Amino acid sequence: MPRPRSVTELRCARYPSRTTSRVRQFHCSTQRCTDGVFRELTAQRVRTPWIEALRKQQAEGKSSEVNSDKPAISKERKLSPKRMDDSYHSVVLPLAQDPWLLDTYLNSSGHIRLGTIFMDLDALSGVIAYKHTGEDVTTVTASCDRIVINHPLTEICDLELSGRVTYATGRSSMEISMQVAKAPKNGEQIKNEDILINCTFTMVSLDPTTRKPVNVNPLIAETPEEKRLYNLGERNSKIRRQLKERALIRHTPNDLESDLIHAFWQKQLQYHDPYDELRKPDNVHFMDTTRLQTATIMQPQNRNRHHFMIFGGFLLKQTFELAFTTAAAFAHARPTFVSLDPSTFQNPVPVGSILYLTATVVYTDPPLIGAPGEKYDPDSKYTRVQVRVDSKVRDVEHGRSKPTGQFNYTFNVEKNIRVVPRTYQEYMMYLDARRRAEQVKETLQEEGIGLTPSVAEQSVTE
Template identity: 30%
Template sequence: MTPLSRTCRRLQDSLNSFSNTFIFIFTTSHVRTSLTPTSSTPNSLLNAALITTYPPLKLQNRKPFEAQIDDSLEQPKPIEETAFDALKPTRLPSNVPLYSMGSSSSPSHTIPVVSTFANPFETSNSIDASSSIRKPISLWPGMYHSPVTNALWEARSSTFERLLDPPLDAPPQSELLTKTPLQSRTSVLYNFSTDYILREQYRDPWNEFRIGKLLEDLDALAGTISVKHCTDDDNMTRPVLLVTASVDKMVLKKPIRVDIDLKIVGAVIWVGRSSIEIQIEVTQSTEESSDTSDEIALTANFTFVARDYKTGKSAPVNRISPETDKEKLLWEEADERNKHRKRKRECKREVENGKVDDRLEALLAEGRVFCDMPTLANRDSILSRDTRLENSLICQPQQRNIHGRIFGGWLMNRAFELAFSTAYAFAGAVPYFLEVDHVDFLRPVDVGGFLRLKSSVLYTELENPQKPLINIEVVAHIMRPELRSSEVSNTFYFTFTIRPEAMKDGLKIRNVVPATEEEALHILERMDA
């Protein structure tokens, strides 16, 4: 028997001694072994030596694995000493076995991992909300969202602490207050020009601004503003529960750059009995901006509704008193939008009752060819159902809002990412975001909820070949496998286009057609929205 055969036989016997044990082996050329490789050493023998050099592992007494750095290999020298040098691997003595390191031989630059949150079950002293090391439980959710969400929740820590554990036995607010828009006005500044770490958190692979994260931040800011307006600063009354009801259409007026400071400013502009509307402006000034109107990149209008914490019924909110001419104009515009939404709901009922126009037949004509004679269908068209993509995920506790439900801004972010991917796969080029249409939050999403996002290209608008419009629908379903049920939580509509430089290269966007009458009616409804 040759030496190689004997080594393989010993290896086989050693492996057979491990009953019902899985062994994962990671090898690298930088790990020292007791076998010095030569030009005649087979790779299998070298790997065998890596396994048999050390005694079998005792799983209950396993020590941390540390790879030794081969001094014979020439290591690049750093140009200058930096704070990251502390993260370099520590060189260990050559006579220390890899799997038998005691606690005394642990690296001197081990980085401890310390929780930044306070244990809510500890009976220690009160927690300082301003501490940068530990934070109260009311601020936990913000830590898992964007830096803006975290900063907003810290700024209102005292109010959020009260909302976290509301006194249900306390009476509701007895007297409604009258507040001005200025009292709820809040602004957030993104220091992209100087904060490189913050810039990196909002940069996408194409070095552009991540719109999905902005949508998440806008919802967080709107929530903070609604809390500021509705609170009575009385710890003896129970606060109202505020939830996002809808978001009006948001149109991107100009590209947002990730290397220039960005500012978002919002305030309450309209109040009903139990609902409030908040307007937020996203501004970014450049050298080309001649006046303040040129700085506005996006305007968003959020509608929140108030619910009683104890009964779940609608609750009245504080009144608003516009003071300046601009505030009065914003109030009138918001009031008209509210009336317009009611009229649109009536028109929707008429369409559902069968009052549709002749466009339905035109939409269905080409779709029938695809279904009945697919080989003769127009190759420049495609069925809407053939553009579908979807995601399924479990909603984690880290994605909750202050009320324990899933953060609405996070849902918008996930929907945008899926819509972007759908447009990307459909067009064959990186899409450019234009707008998100009106969004209704029909049902809340709970922690642990089984969320299924389904997207498709609803229709395309090809009148302008240099700027085609791609309309994406994303439907969020809440599935409950235990109850065998599935409900629609939200429906999102995004519009993208393709940059002119991509269209100049001969890219052609296909026409999207419906396959059923139900799909055609839905497309007509969206076209008229």
């Protein structure tokens, strides 16, 4: 008669791979997700584990403002002109081929989250910038000049993200033009109708030690297409300077804008006049009632390649999703993205700080009150809603706050709805948004791009 086996022997017989020495065997499954940035671009952004970067900083006793991995820039370094193709870079997102990758890009409706695409574009702009400048400088995102939907994406497909430096005079800044398009088949070229997004980012190179701007290689434009792109970058640069010089923070509103403020004030008096039958319509909302706010602690998983600052693409994603939510709450309808208008990054956001975002509906088109001579349809089925997102950062102890950027998103909603300012600050926000809307409308007409609301609604993007 065989000897009865012990519990340990029975366990080993059932699980042969286990031993009685209590040694545990660990394994890790294939990574199936990203932080919203495609792995090929993430590898370019984060090269050192956070714990190693943190311990090195603590050992050296240096501030997180300084990138200790790089020496100061030599004043005698040579900056030879470069060609546009020298900085060209492209990457394909295999969304149609990889369901787990697609999983990180979809929302609850099965639409592609544009915020994650914006993250990828910012990461790509960094890769392109460093191909132009080299690795000895620190390059940061200064502004996103424009992101526009060219053609709707009607099906889930592989996407090709590509771009290059298209404007650089030799000073510290450079403009990078990028596009997102349906990935072409082998041997084929991208067709114009396959282009989903065109956009431009402005990047600035800094000395890694002093954090002051440093010059970069000037750009050579050789072909007619390269000259067109270079001239477009020059025009964008002039527009930025003009907007800065004409900003309402520096100058009072012009005569037409002053008339608009007065007309809004008169309209509000009518709403509250007991002897006037006019009352605020249900589709008219005061600006302060549209406001939404968030507060988020910045974690190292969203850092940039310099370890101690937050990746600019993460800020774009956060601001876009808050703007989308604000437009939806305002209209009680699903918004369709139109454009990210010229937006600025003012100060870096440190890892571990608290980021405060405030989103406000600042302009609607058609407006409640138009300027003299302005033509618009007050009964339009669709309304263009511009949402402004202001960001500021504080340390955990809640010391002094710093503004970190202003982001301006425009959406279409299938609703007849209007926003009305009622304080002087809100009037200035309204007029600033109106100027942006006019500038973007003019630019889109010049370039022959932009979608009608009914066509935009067919897209599988958020």
